[in-house]
Structure formats: structure tokens, C-alpha cells
Amino acid sequence: MTAILALLIPFFGLILIGFIAARVSRQGVEALGWMNVFVVYCALPALFFKLVSQTPVEELTRLDFIAAQLAAVYLVFVVIFAIARLGNRQSVGEATMQAFGGAYGNIGYMGPSLTLLVLGQTAAVPVALIVCFENALHFIVAPALMSLSGGERRSAMALTLDIFRRVALHPFIVSTVMGFIVAASGTAIPVPLARLVDYLAQAAAPCALFAMGVTLALRPARNFSADLFFIAGTKLLVLPLVVCLILGVIGGMNEVWVHAAIVLAALPTATNVFVISQHYGIWEQQASSLVLVTTLLSILTLPVILYLISAGFI
Template structure:
């Protein structure tokens, strides 16, 4: 168990450090702007490029794995959406609740934690899950908001906006370039490669610190009743579901299955709050979902990692 704690605690330690510093220094949330820009537009794209450019091309076409993971995420989204819609009869609120239950922190926490836990072979499934899960969320959010009447754009503008979000996202661009480098065997010059390595190493610490600071500056003022369903769905049900689906979908290496479960067990992404804020729907409760799932994931992620690294999940 000690080895699992040694793996998990540095991650949550960085989140706590960001939380603590933000509480002590009393900086406004806007002060994180440039740090978030560095993380999203520079450091994490460098990490994804580095991972994918060194990946055998055959491993990037595991369609059974891709469909199984994406379908599992969609099922969790739809389950929470239906429950929320039955109660509220509002598509927009139900969409944010569905995202809170299904959209994990696969960008900030996923890559470094998975690679540290399971080694370099985890890099490819991480990249595949990230790419296709993000594409799913980029499509679902504006589509459902358009159906609710909250997004007033024409179908043409809506489709253009979705495509721009997908293909204009720094992570997706880095993924495309990384796959291109893997196919062509192109290697950057030594100086550029070293710079990419520096940036990739900075990605996880900066992202986790910024996440902690963001949580501190968006405190949990009340516990919405929806969290009693969102928290177990996100942290327990989703990893169990993805395990069952992948076992049915094909014979994948254990590292791929464990990586998919770990990515599914991550807490709600801060992007859910950003989407809620963008549409002015369920904003405070979206922030509460991010904080609550992050706190509870300290326990659940530790238990999942223990189970996976000690042969309790086969």
C-alpha cells in the first residue's frame, strides 16, 4: 500500500500546495490566466506530441478500444442526463450534470499519473482516450445547448464552432502532429527535442498546482443534492463500466485496461465549470462538482490504484 501512497500523494500534494498558496496569497482568479495559457497551449501539447511521436503506428488504430472507451463515457453522460432531465425538465442543466458525471480530468491529471503508475506503455491509451473523449464532449455540449435553446447559433455556425473547437484545440493539434511524426518517422532537431522535453516535464506540476489554486478560488458554498449521484457515478461506476465494456470489446493488454479505468476514475474536469459559465447554467454547482469529486478521489483513486497494481483487477 505504501508504494501506492507514494505514487498518489505527490499528485494531490501539488493540488493541495496550489490550494494552500492561493488561500494565503489572496490573488484573484484572473491571476492564473497566463499559467493556464502556458499549460493548455504549450506544456500539455508538448507532452502529447512527445508521447505520440514515439509511438508505433499500429498501436494508434485500436478501434475496439477507442469505441469501447468512448461508448462508456457516453453511457455515463446519458445516464446522468436522463436522471437530471426527469427531475428538472431542462436540457441545459441536465447537460452540465451529465458532463460533471462523465468528463474526467484527463488532461491535467491523466497522462502523468497513468505513466507513473503503469509505465511508458500507458502513453498510447492515454492519448487515444484523451483525443476521442474530448471530441465527444466538444460535440455534445454545444449540440445539447442548441437543442435547449441556450445556444442561438444557426446549424451552420454551430457545426463550424464544433469543428473549430475540435481541430483548433491545442491538444488535438499536438495529437495530429504527434501522429504525423510517428507515421513519417520525423524527429525534431536535438535542441527542439530538448525544449519539448523541458515543457513536457513542466506540464503535470504546473497543471496540478493551477488546479489546486482554482479550487481554492472557487470554494464549495453548499452541497447540491445532485452530487450524491454525480460523485459515485464519476469515481466508481464509470471505471467499473469501462472495465466491463473493454472485457467484452476485445482482448486488450492489462495496461490498456488499467489505464482506461484510471482515466475513467479521475475527478470531474474543470472544463465542466468553464462550459457551465459559458452558457450561464448550473455554474456554482458545476464548481462544487469539481471540488467534491477531487476531494473524494483522493480515497477512490488510491483504492483503484492499489487494486490494479496488486492483481485485484484482472
């Protein structure tokens, strides 16, 4: 456990530094704009490209792994949606945001840096595949369900084209596809370009975690209801358990891949959940609070899950 805490302290320390910097500097959220552009469009895509391009192509086609992982995530999604919609009589829009809050983890900003830090480079491929496919599916499901709630006022054709554009042109997905092409072709990347990719990839973790800390500091957190803590507990504890059970039942998968999927499932709610809620004007305050609550609680839950993995209990 001591070794795990030694790994996590610098990780959460970067988030804390970003949080303190935002509170001390008193700059507005717009000051974070170019940092987010660098992280989303440069640093993290470079990291995904590097990881995938250096992987044997046969490891990149494990669709059974991806299908099982997505099934676990959306099983939790459907259960939370049903509880909110049928049990609590919430609107389709509110139920959708609650379901995303319990199933959409911070796999982009926190996922690669933490998983590679704990599990090593052998976890690179499952991380890249999960980030790519899960984000793509979220980009499809969110506008589709919001169209049912009346939050989308575009025609079906316009909505379909926008979903396709968002999926096809997202930098995480584009960089992963480019890495796949390089891996499949066996092409050697020129040394100067490889160094540039390395520089950008090395900046991904510190910049992403710092930006996350700033975001947490600048977004208001209110409405700490019982429902919010139920969703937080589902996200941090139930989702990784479901992922573990489904991958275990299917079997035949590399242990490191299973561990990577569990770690990613145990991450706090993604800040994208707040972005989506803000875009549609639904469940905004609760989404902001949920991101903060799950991030703080993950300081307690993540070490336990990582200990269970390292001790061989998972």
C-alpha cells in the same frame, strides 16, 4: 497500498500547494491566466506530441479501443441525463451539465501525469488517444445539446463551424495529430527541438496540478445536494466500473491500455465542466461544488482503484 500512497502523495501534494498558495497570496482568478495558457497551449501539447511521436504507428490505430472507451463514458452520460431529465424533471441544459459532471473526468490536467506515474510509459498511447478523442467528442456534444436547450442562439451553420474550429484547432488534438504524422513518417526530430519538447513536457505535470489547486481555491463551492453526491459517486466509482466491464467484455486489448482507461475514468470531474456551465449560465454553483467534492473524494477512491489494479484484481 503503501507504495501507491507514496506515488499519490506528491501528486495530490502539488494540488494542495496550489490551493494553499492561492489562499495565502489572495490574488484573483485572473492571476492564473498565463499559467493556464502555458499548460494548455505549451506543456501538455508538448507531452502529447512526445508520447505519440515515439510510438509505433500500428498502436495508434486501435479504433476498437477508443470506440469501447467512448461507449462506456457516454453510456454513463446518457443514464445521468435521463435520470435528471425524466426522473427529476430538469431542463435539457441542467441535465446536460449533470451528465457532463458524471462522465467528464479531469483527463487533461490530471490524467497524463497520474497515469504515466502509476503505469509507466507503456500507458502513453492510450492516454493520448483517450484525451484526444474524448475531448473532441465533448466539444461536439456540449454545444449541440445546449442548442436544444436554447442556450445556443447562433444559427446551425455558425454553430457547426464553431464546433469544427474548436475540435480542429484544440492544442491537445493538434499536437496529437502532429505526433501521429511524425510517428508514421519515421522522421527524426532535431536534437534542439527534441530538448525543447522535453523541457515543456517535464513542466506539464507540476504546472497543471498546481494550477488545478489554485482553481479549486478560487472557485466558490456551495449547494451540496444529494443529487451532487449521487453524481460524484457515479463519476468516481460507477464510470471506472463500466469502463472495466465494457473493455473486458470486448476483450483482446492490452492490459496496460485497459488499466489506463480505468484510471482516467476514475479521475474527479474536470474543471472544464464548470467552465462550460459558466459559459451558458446553467448549473454554475453546483458544477463548482462538484469539481471540489470529487477532487477531495478522489483522495480516498483513487488509492483503492490503483490498489485493485496493482494487486491484479482488475
